[in-house]
Amino acid sequence: MSGSIGELGEFGLVAAVIARLPQGPAVLLGPGDDAAVIRAADGRVVATTDLLVEGRHFRRDWSSAYDVGRKAAAQSLADVAAMGAVGTVLLVGLGAPATLAAQWVLALADGLRDECAVVPASVAGGDVVRAEAITVAVTALGDLQGRRPVTRSGARPGDVVAVCGRLGWSAAGHALLAAGGLGVEPPLEVCVEAHRRPAPPYAAGPQAAELGATALIDVSDGLIQDLGHIARASGVGIVLRTDLMVDAVTVLVPAADAVGGDALSWVLTGGEDHALAGCFPASVGLPPPWRVIGSVGRGSGLTVDGRPYDASGGWDHFA
Amino acid sequence: MSGSIGELGEFGLVAAVIARLPQGPAVLLGPGDDAAVIRAADGRVVATTDLLVEGRHFRRDWSSAYDVGRKAAAQSLADVAAMGAVGTVLLVGLGAPATLAAQWVLALADGLRDECAVVPASVAGGDVVRAEAITVAVTALGDLQGRRPVTRSGARPGDVVAVCGRLGWSAAGHALLAAGGLGVEPPLEVCVEAHRRPAPPYAAGPQAAELGATALIDVSDGLIQDLGHIARASGVGIVLRTDLMVDAVTVLVPAADAVGGDALSWVLTGGEDHALAGCFPASVGLPPPWRVIGSVGRGSGLTVDGRPYDASGGWDHFA
Numbered sequence: 001m002s003g004s005i006g007e008l009g010e011f012g013l014v015a016a017v018i019a020r021l022p023q024g025p026a027v028l029l030g031p032g033d034d035a036a037v038i039r040a041a042d043g044r045v046v047a048t049t050d051l052l053v054e055g056r057h058f059r060r061d062w063s064s065a066y067d068v069g070r071k072a073a074a075q076s077l078a079d080v081a082a083m084g085a086v087g088t089v090l091l092v093g094l095g096a097p098a099t100l101a102a103q104w105v106l107a108l109a110d111g112l113r114d115e116c117a118v119v120p121a122s123v124a125g126g127d128v129v130r131a132e133a134i135t136v137a138v139t140a141l142g143d144l145q146g147r148r149p150v151t152r153s154g155a156r157p158g159d160v161v162a163v164c165g166r167l168g169w170s171a172a173g174h175a176l177l178a179a180g181g182l183g184v185e186p187p188l189e190v191c192v193e194a195h196r197r198p199a200p201p202y203a204a205g206p207q208a209a210e211l212g213a214t215a216l217i218d219v220s221d222g223l224i225q226d227l228g229h230i231a232r233a234s235g236v237g238i239v240l241r242t243d244l245m246v247d248a249v250t251v252l253v254p255a256a257d258a259v260g261g262d263a264l265s266w267v268l269t270g271g272e273d274h275a276l277a278g279c280f281p282a283s284v285g286l287p288p289p290w291r292v293i294g295s296v297g298r299g300s301g302l303t304v305d306g307r308p309y310d311a312s313g314g315w316d317h318f319a
Numbered sequence: 320m321s322g323s324i325g326e327l328g329e330f331g332l333v334a335a336v337i338a339r340l341p342q343g344p345a346v347l348l349g350p351g352d353d354a355a356v357i358r359a360a361d362g363r364v365v366a367t368t369d370l371l372v373e374g375r376h377f378r379r380d381w382s383s384a385y386d387v388g389r390k391a392a393a394q395s396l397a398d399v400a401a402m403g404a405v406g407t408v409l410l411v412g413l414g415a416p417a418t419l420a421a422q423w424v425l426a427l428a429d430g431l432r433d434e435c436a437v438v439p440a441s442v443a444g445g446d447v448v449r450a451e452a453i454t455v456a457v458t459a460l461g462d463l464q465g466r467r468p469v470t471r472s473g474a475r476p477g478d479v480v481a482v483c484g485r486l487g488w489s490a491a492g493h494a495l496l497a498a499g500g501l502g503v504e505p506p507l508e509v510c511v512e513a514h515r516r517p518a519p520p521y522a523a524g525p526q527a528a529e530l531g532a533t534a535l536i537d538v539s540d541g542l543i544q545d546l547g548h549i550a551r552a553s554g555v556g557i558v559l560r561t562d563l564m565v566d567a568v569t570v571l572v573p574a575a576d577a578v579g580g581d582a583l584s585w586v587l588t589g590g591e592d593h594a595l596a597g598c599f600p601a602s603v604g605l606p607p608p609w610r611v612i613g614s615v616g617r618g619s620g621l622t623v624d625g626r627p628y629d630a631s632g633g634w635d636h637f638a
Contacts (some may be wrong), residue, residue, distance in 0.1 A: 028363060029468055032552070034401035034537050035367035035461070037468045040359035044347060048354035049410040049441070049458055053450045082353035093370040124366070131372045137412045137456030139368055149348055149356045233351070233483045281420050310450070 005105055006098030010128060013102060017109045017126075024122040026088035028145070030229030036125040037088050038141055043222045046142035046149065048079040054134040062177050064105040067196040071272075072136045074198045075220065077119055078274035080142035082218035084150040089124035090116060091139040095131030108136070114123060119202050135217040147209045155234035155279035157213040159296040162279045164289050167193035167248050168263065171270025172255040179259045184271020200274035204290070208278050211286065215277040222269040224309055227277055228302050234279075237299035239306070240268075244293045267302065324424055325417030329447060332421060336428045336445075344442040345407035345462070355444040357408050358459055365461035365468065367398040373453040374514040380449040381496050384423040386515040388430020390591075391455045392527040394539065396438055397519035397593035399461035401537035403469040403528030406521065407438035408443035409435060414450030427455070438521050466528045474598035481605055482596045483523040486542060486567050487582065488513035490589025491574040498578045510574045519593035523609070527597050530605065535597040541588040543628055546596055547621050553598075556618035558625070559587075563612045587623065 005013050022294025023030040030039035030231075038045070052075070058068050077087040086309060092112060096105065105128075112123050159217060176188055184310070208216050215230045223240075231238045232302070242249070245267055252263035279296050302309060324332050340348040348356035357364070371377060372414075377387050396406040411431060415424065424447075432443050440459070468580025482541070495507055519537070527535050534549045542559075550557045561568070564586055571582035597606060598615050621628060 019365055029470065033468075033470050033472075034398040034535075035365045035404070035459075038364050038366055039362070039461070040364045041362055043358070043360055043362065045357050045359045045364045045460065047357055047408070047410055047458070049412045050445060050446050051412040051414050051448045051450070051454070051456055051457065053414050053448055053454075055448055055451075075335055079353040081354065085354070089366070091366055091368040091458055094456060095370050095372050125368060129370045130375055130453065131370070132452055133401045133450065135372075135414060135450065135454050135456075136368070137368065137454075139366070140354075141364065141366060144356070144447050146541075149352075151348065151352050164406055216353075248335040259529075276412045291483060302529065 001102050001106060003102055004099050005096060005102050006291040008102045013105060013128060016102065016106060020106060020109050021113055021123045023124065024120055024232065027122055027124045031125050036089065036177040038124060040143065042144050042146060042277040044144055046083045046085040046144060047139065048076055049137065049139040050076050053104035063196045065107035066111040068136065070115045070197045072138045072201050073112045073115035074274055076138040077115065077121065077202060078139035078200035078218040080140045081200060081202045082216050082276055083142065083272050084147050084205050084209030084216060085142035085144045086206055087119045087121040087140050087142045087202065089121055089141050092123055092126040093137035094126065094128045096128070097132060099136065108163065110160045125183050140266055143257050147206065147207065150213045150216040152215050152217055152230045152233040155230050155236050157236055157296055158281050158282055158297045159214055159279040159294045161240065161277065161279055161294040161296060162286055162292045163240055163275050165201040165275030166194060166273040167219065167275055168197065168252050168266030168273065170198060170269040171266040172252050172261065172270040173257045174179055175261045176255060184302050188255050188258055194273065198272060198274045201276055204276050208276065211284050212278060213280050216276060219273060219275040219277050221271045223277060224302060230279065231300060237297045238294060238302045239297055240294035240302065240304045242305050268309065320421050320425060322421055323418050324421050329423045329612060332424060332447060335421070335425060339425060339628045340432055340442045342435065342443065342445055343439055346441055346443045350444050355408065357443060358362065359462065361463050361465060363463055364401050365402045365404040365463060365564065366458065368456065368458040369395050371455040374425040376487055378491050382515045385430040387455065388427040388598065389408055389434045389516045391457045392431045392434035393517045393519050393593055394619060395457040395459035396434065396440065396521060397537045398461045400519060400521045400524030401535050401595055402461065403466050403535060404461035404463045405525055406438045406440040406461045407562055408440055408460050411442055411445040412456035413445065413447045414454035415447065416451060417449055419453065424493050450475070451608050458578040465638055469528050469532045471534050471549045474549050474555050474615050476555055476615055476617045477600050478533055478598040478615040479611045480546065480559065480598055480615060481609045481611045482594050483609045484520040484594030485513060485592040486538065487571050487585030487589040487592065487596055488638045489517060489591040490585040491571050491580065494580045495574060504535035507574050509579055513592065517591060520595055523595050526594065530599060530603050532597040532599050533597060538594040538596050540590045542596060543587050543621060549598065550619060556616045557621045558616055559613035559621065559623045561624050587628070614635060
């Protein structure tokens with residue numbers, strides 16, 4: 001399909017997008033009406049929304065439309081997983097200039113669709129409007145399947161802190177791209193790919209709930225900052241040990257060497273990988289790929305190897 | 320609260336917004352975690368999303384932040400009503416420049432909250448990010464309460480076509496504002512207010528479902544265009560009669576006279592009032608304020624007083 005979305009028109013564009021979006025079993029009524037109707041057999045629905053704005057959350061010269069779709073879907077589906085739920089559908093609002101190539105929007109839809117397929121979920125509805133900057137608003141719904149939701153506020157002294165998924169890969173990839181490394185070779189290329197397409201461990205969310213997680217969070221803003229949310233919400237202190245993160249750090253050393261970055265800093269403060277971090281009673285036998293990285297104590301705040309860590313390395317959307 | 324949202328910071332802003340948002344009984348877990356958890360006792364959830372962009376859907380010199388909040392909430396809650404459902408919660412994503420006054424965002428939140436209170440629903444979650452243009456992404460969820468969803472595709476020859484709510488008021492208000500009428504007197508002021516704050520007949524959606532509506536739609540893009548969607552989805556023709564719209568037209572004549580506009584054209588093609596339009600078996604006794612304005616026949620398309628109507632007067636977001 002050639003031409004701009006302005007030439008295609010709103011209804012032509014929407015029809016072309018819908019034609020690319022298969023609907024999953026949770027969708028009782030899909031795109032094309034005033035609203036979608038989604039199955040919520042559990043009697044509860046998990047719901048979260050995120051905005052991505054061009055220039056702030058992605059760059060079109062660094063990420064393809066397909067990658068932006070993958071990333072936008074992953075970001076919201078990871079939030080659903082972090083409640084201990086399974087994603088069911090996305091609703092996607094797109095703001096875009098009339099001059100944008102229709103092909104870009106179709107590739108975005110393909111990315112959304114394919115990331116949904118990992119869960120599996122589907123894109124059940126949306127909206128397109130004209131805007132100066134490309135804006136992608138993603139709402140994800142999820143199903144707790146009878147489980148209690150795992151919040152940020154249940155961590156207790158004596159718990160262990162564990163993570164599942166990548167840490168710092170997206171930050172490393174961003175640093176490589178910022179250093180002009182668009183053509184970087186493997187193994188560095190994996191970090192760039194991780195920046196373009198996070199790979200959240202979706203199944204680890206419900207798994208954590210089943211294992212008895214007391215608190216769970218999606219690492220979107222950096223481990224330090226996000227575990228800080230758990231510490232604050234739970235009224236506990238969290239102690240991280242970098243000797244338990246050696247593997248996570250080591251894998252990023254080649255990238256750090258290439259750009260003069262700090263691999264440990266990426267692991268501790270890099271966001272957008274959408275790993276899951278949680279707290280579990282010490283008695284729980286955590287199966288791989290969960291890795292224990294610290295523990296929960298009394299008090300407040302977060303220390304790394306016994307010292308307070310300046311959490312300002314995280315991501316404030318207005319800083 | 321003085322200062323910009325950049326000065327306040329993301330977390331300070333979110334905390335101040337959350338403090339203004341009471342949570343309704345449908346909210347099992349409200350703002351502040353990775354996702355909200357919403358009651359869906361029916362076993363299904365209705366879900367719809369809309370984007371509003373400054374300069375395209377609102378102007379800050381024409382509408383206050385509070386009004387933008389009312390309008391943004393109304394737009395999505397009306398979509399829920401148009402399925403025959405009752406709105407339960409909104410999730411709201413806000414993109415805004417760091418220089419925006421924090422007070423503007425708080426007033427927006429108040430508008431969202433107060434429009435929700437009409438239903439009643441509540442704002443159960445959201446996201447704030449930095450963006451050049453103010454962008455408001457609203458997702459509304461709703462509860463069918465055991466009813467079948469009323470889609471666009473069930474209209475049958477022999478049905479009557481009826482509407483509930485205002486038609487053309489927002490278009491008249493827009494024309495008055497465009498003519499420089501910021502200080503217009505009553506009764507014209509009601510049109511300007513209607514442009515700033517639509518008043519969708521939320522309860523009429525579930526009522527229509529109970530009455531046996533065969534098709535239902537939210538009139539967001541204009542009566543002609545939106546009934547055209549029903550005609551197409553249902554495979555029927557729709558016949559509108561302007562003699563059944565005399566009251567709707569008459570109320571707009573003073574505004575039309577003031578700006579040299581056409582009251583009938585506003586009624587037929589004006590969007591954003593979020594009236595509900597539906598089709599019902601002719602045997603149904605429709606209570607006020609439902610008004611019959613036409614009928615459903617065989618064939619396709621839409622005629623007004625027996626003639627085809629150029630539906631291009633509606634709203635294409637990329638035109």
